[in-house]
Amino acid sequence: MDDGSEGPHGAGPVLPASARTQPPLRRQVFDHVRAQGRAARADVARALGISAASVTAITADLIGLGLLREVEGVSLDGREAARGRPPVALEIVPEGRHVIGVKLGDERHTAVLADFGGRILADAARPARPGRRPLEELLEEVAALVADLRSHAPGQEAAALGIGLPGLVDHRAGRVAWSPLLDGRDLDLRDILAARLGSPVQIDNDSNLLTLAELWFGAGRASSDFAVVTIEHGVGMGLVQGGRLFRGTRGMGLELGHIKVRLDGALCRCGQRGCLEAYLADYALAREAATALGRDPRQSQSPRAMLDTLFSEAKAGHEPAREIFVRAGRYLALGLANVVQLFDPGLVILSGERMRYDFLYAEEVLAEMQRLVLPGGRPPVRVEVHAWGDLVWAQGAAALALMAATDEVLGA
Amino acid sequence: MDDGSEGPHGAGPVLPASARTQPPLRRQVFDHVRAQGRAARADVARALGISAASVTAITADLIGLGLLREVEGVSLDGREAARGRPPVALEIVPEGRHVIGVKLGDERHTAVLADFGGRILADAARPARPGRRPLEELLEEVAALVADLRSHAPGQEAAALGIGLPGLVDHRAGRVAWSPLLDGRDLDLRDILAARLGSPVQIDNDSNLLTLAELWFGAGRASSDFAVVTIEHGVGMGLVQGGRLFRGTRGMGLELGHIKVRLDGALCRCGQRGCLEAYLADYALAREAATALGRDPRQSQSPRAMLDTLFSEAKAGHEPAREIFVRAGRYLALGLANVVQLFDPGLVILSGERMRYDFLYAEEVLAEMQRLVLPGGRPPVRVEVHAWGDLVWAQGAAALALMAATDEVLGA
DNA sequence: GAAGATCATTCATGAACTGAAGATAAGGAG
DNA sequence: CTCCTTATCTTCAGTTCATGAATGATCTTC
DSSP states (O other): OOOOOSSOOOOSOOOOGGGGOOOOHHHHHHHHHHHHSSEEHHHHHHHHTOOHHHHHHHHHHHHHTTSEEEETTOOOSSOOSOOSSOOOEEEEOGGGOEEEEEEOOSSEEEEEEEETTSOEEEEEEEEOOOSOBOHHHHHHHHHHHHHHHHHHSTTOOEEEEEEEESSEEETTTTEEEEOTTBSSSSBOHHHHHHHHHSSOEEEEEHHHHHHHHHHHHSGGGTOSOEEEEEESSSEEEEEEETTEEEOOTTSOOOOGGGSBOSTTOSBOTTSOBSBTHHHHSHHHHHHHHHHHTTOOGGGOOOHHHHHHHHHHHHHTTOHHHHHHHHHHHHHHHHHHHHHHHHHOOSEEEEESSOOOOGGGGOHHHHHHHHHTSOOTTSOOOEEEEEOOOTTHHHHHHHHHHHHHHHHHHHOO | OOOOOSSOOOOSOOOOGGGGOOOOHHHHHHHHHHHHSSEEHHHHHHHHTOOHHHHHHHHHHHHHTTSEEEETTOOOSSOOSOOSSOOOEEEEOGGGOEEEEEEOOSSEEEEEEEETTSOEEEEEEEEOOOSOBOHHHHHHHHHHHHHHHHHHSTTOOEEEEEEEESSEEETTTTEEEEOTTBSSSSBOHHHHHHHHHSSOEEEEEHHHHHHHHHHHHSGGGTOSOEEEEEESSSEEEEEEETTEEEOOTTSOOOOGGGSBSSTTOSBOTTSOBSBGGGGTSHHHHHHHHHHHHTOOGGGOOOHHHHHHHHHHHHHTTOHHHHHHHHHHHHHHHHHHHHHHHHHOOSEEEEESSOOOOGGGGOHHHHHHHHHTSOOTTSOOOEEEEEOOOTHHHHHHHHHHHHHHHHHHHHOO
8 A cells, every 4th residue: 555655646436537527417407308208497407406597598409409308288197286387297208319228038029119208109029039149140130120110110210229149249349249049259340230120229137137227117217226136047146336337347247147156066058067047046946956846857848848847836835845945035036135235226127037946035044044134224225026018128229229229319 | 916906106216325426536536546555647537538638637636635646757657668758757745644544453552654656654553352242442542543543743733543353233323232242232333433533433344354455455456347356354354336335125135154054054153053154163073072182171281272273183184174174175165156156246255263174175175166056157256365364354454444535535 | 367386498607728939948960 | 038929827908707786567456
């Protein structure tokens, strides 16, 4: 440590340039109106702590640009019978820009077309095959999906595309370090896709997609600090802090599925032992199912079918089957407790498509999680289970694209 | 999830007001000069991306306020033989303000007096007894320590005090939820101390103190993203992201010592089982030492002496003793791997006073940690061991006070 | 219909920052 | 030594951005 014994020493953090700029007020006004859906000028002024005069000027500008518009004869909700001059609601001009969000998955790919206000206009889906494939093949699949979507809503050019996929994705660099869908490593997928599709592209990890979906369309409306945990093929998480998505300091991180919960523990598909995923994910349950159900492992069903069988057996009281879910539940409690211990979010959202195995989300699991957390004089963490549909992920991808498109129009 | 099927729906995060303001330029200039130790106006302009004209105006202002001054006849380093007009170095006027940083500990309390530039002018220490005590007693101890310091450097009024202590501390609220040094719970220690000492006070968790010390005086000079892990009585950590200290979303969090690394594992002093601390901290090693060394547990030495014995035995080749350190090392590797997996820092610093048991920091431990981390196409995380002295914690507390004092003079 | 309330606009003003031009202080070439 | 080049620093007028105060608009209430 510099003890200052000689020469000029310097003290205090060296902030990177990115931490020193704030979005221009025009951008803040626009974002606020979009976040609220509709807002009067006076609301904006109060919410952003700026003068009414500024709001008038800025909104006039945005209206002139065709990005905002006044809404006739609409009463803003959450307001008592007005006493004075009625407010004039403003809203985003939805046709200002359109964006496409794409989620690439193990079983299917989905996509949505959204307007500039974040409303979903159309969606599309294509079955996909699990496993890794050459880059070219995946590009074809994305192009076909986007073409489907464009045929549903003709004449809408997408100002930006957001694309999410499982694996290790560096959003900032636009690179996929590794994905269960892709052959190869360290692919510059963002630029390759942008060249192929002719639109700006943003890519991200699928857990971040789901978290963005919550931030833009779900829990984020009420809370600006929360964690999202998903359990599917793998175990993922995302974190929102102060209304912003937390990305690891090097653009990755939050690999909850691969935190170690036991020395020399169960084998994970990543090749290591003791990962949380190895006790919780689809394949982890499925490989125990054969033993528990006394099946011949050689003539195995698909993992999915196996799990369904296991689940119904457990429901019916089959003890070994039940035990599998109980243990998985305890590990889930442990993983959630670790998340709370480290990030201290006010709210934890359990989300994802596979909410069927509700053993995992039983009262006892959540109770055990609370027991595993130091009390610390704060209210216990809230836990919500969000069993959204398939399209949510693509909506999160659309949010990614919306951010990029808005950056482009109004500056970061 | 809002599917936008009716009415205005709204999309996008609702940012809290705190996320929307940036520090005024005067503050940025001041902070930059302090961070650099010395800097010419032209350097500041380049670094902050503002015009030279602004820097001249702002520095003239700050010089007028007595906060900055020009340094005569000093060549700035990192610059070749000058071609043009030589730059004029600026520096913080150290006498502008003085602050005191205090670290309260199990065995002793330490304190430093620092000038406004962050240079340490004096220090003081007092032995302390471990264990919890009434609030009044701790207040007395702090007051006595501060009095010692003031007597060393008379005539220096402290513009702010930073105080750190172990336990669950909510910096923002200024409240101590629980501390191993204090009877009771949920004490508004910040305000109580401020009233008692007659100066503004900031309080924080001691792990954050150490992290701040690194940020202000150590690793932060070169890196704006890193994690700090300490192993002492407990296991703590701190995180810096983009040059800013990460505090959990509710002001706590980062309780690395109490993440669970094993279901139904070893008993932790927090009363739960399977905490990382229960495999790594002083007391965890000490309680196995008695068994390993074949001592009668009833006539036990102090934990500290016990550990020293254990360590020398292990060094001498005593296998059970060695085994204790080996296992602790493996758990350390696991804990570090989890930190990397979740936060993805570019640099991990192992710090704290107890770096003696170097078994824990052996090559093998760090190698095992790297093995436990998903590769992910990024360079492996760097690990540094910083065996700073006792005063570092108090320096971190001084940094806390410096921030507060600077806020007060120049605005947040 | 007058009073009161709330929202929106206009306009002069002020603060913050900038660009351009010039002043200053060195080294280097002739 | 003089002049040119280079880089730092300063000056100053101008732009941009946001504000406060005054005004107008449009509703409810009495």
